[in-house]
Amino acid sequence: MPADPRTTPLHEVHKRLGANLVDFAGWVMPLRYGSETTEHQAVRETAGLFDLSHMGEIHVAGPQAAEFLDYALVGYLSKVTVGRARYTMITDADGGVLDDIIVYRLAEDDYLVVANAANSSTVLAALADRVTGFEATVEDRSADYALIAVQGPKAVDILAPLTDADLAAIKYYAGYSHTVAGCAVLLARTGYTGEDGFEIFADPGDAARVWEALTESGAAHGLRPAGLSARDTLRLEAGMPLYGNELSTDITPFEAGLGRVVKLEKPGDFVGRAALAARAESGPRRVLVGLRGRGRRVPRQGHTVLRDGVPVGTVTSGAPSPTLGAPIAMASVDAATDLTSGAFAVDVRGRAEDADLVELPFYDRNR
């Protein structure tokens, strides 16, 4: 029997806001507060406020923390300077993806690993297993952090009056100790929406205060609370993978078009190196492509992709795109597929819906 779902430090806030709450990865999380399309558009045009406290936080510390992470992950974490962060992955020995994670270097010998809620215990177990022989410790700190994200073009304007940080000096994928609303936090310029924005790791006891301060500051800027539904369509438009959709233990990072996270050039062995080096040599077995539907019916995860009527792959994520006003999907297709010609379609519940191959991401704020 699974345990009762956990609630975040902002649970009462969500209830007061009338959120539609759902069980997600063992947590009670807001799916949406009102219209998910409105929430999505707010993030693209003004800003959105997210509770991401379900994410897993794992501290890795000690004199050999850097060497250990170089061994345990596919990334080159000893190269990351203090205050910066990396998007990377942890794989099994076969190169299968266990999770995609963000790693912050908090100090020379102190890293924060942020894992997906559903994979947090897997990542923790793998790190604890792999740390043997290293002068480093692995500690589950998930209960010590609330995580609040403010995302969108107005994020800087909303956050600036509340923090001691010079936001202009915080680069993308950087994170430092600062204050927000008088509370000590780790303030990071990261996100999962395709917009500029910040993720704020706060003490659970401070979460409501930080949330309320952002809500108040954001009122004049069109800030809206946004739920997991908007988060999913935002990341899909931005071409960002979701574990369980684009990523799984059945594929290596190369099959998801993310071979760049595998740092084969780093010295020493790491878990998955031999398998990943072989895959880099042979090329991926599958490629991730973008599809834009011509009609209105929406391709969904698991639907078959057709080229001239012949199955060539499977949809990994699909949704109606609020920004493009059309159905969009990411799909994993056989690497041998000729993508330069042919008519593409998706079998949507028994009917082929025409779709065009398009470059990922579907949405790029800098374009």
Add this chain to the structure above:
Amino acid sequence: MSVPAELGYTNEHEWVAVADGVATVGITSYAAEALGDIVYVEPPEVGATLTAGDTCGEVESTKSVSDLYSPVDGEVVDVNRAAVDEPEVIGSDPFGQGWLFKVELSGDPADLLTPEQYTTLTEGEG
């Protein structure tokens, strides 16, 4: 949640209003709320013959797609083109402007749930 007293209901969260041998069908506000923003609806075609309990179309929202079921036997005599063109109306006014299709009954409507029974159903699922 609103459950108008003058309508009949189904286990599939549809409502039915019968007048002069014609049944008007839509989805309930409970269903619309559960679906979230509705982006696409495909009602049955005018002239189609429907059998109670069979699928006859679909309603698509941001997160998922659901089948429409015919609550009655008969022939489709009208569909709500305005709702097809602008599906938002199904969410904003499910019992009114958001109706989906009309069926000329070929017999008595099958057993529909009373508003009280339907309320009990949704409370059980809630």
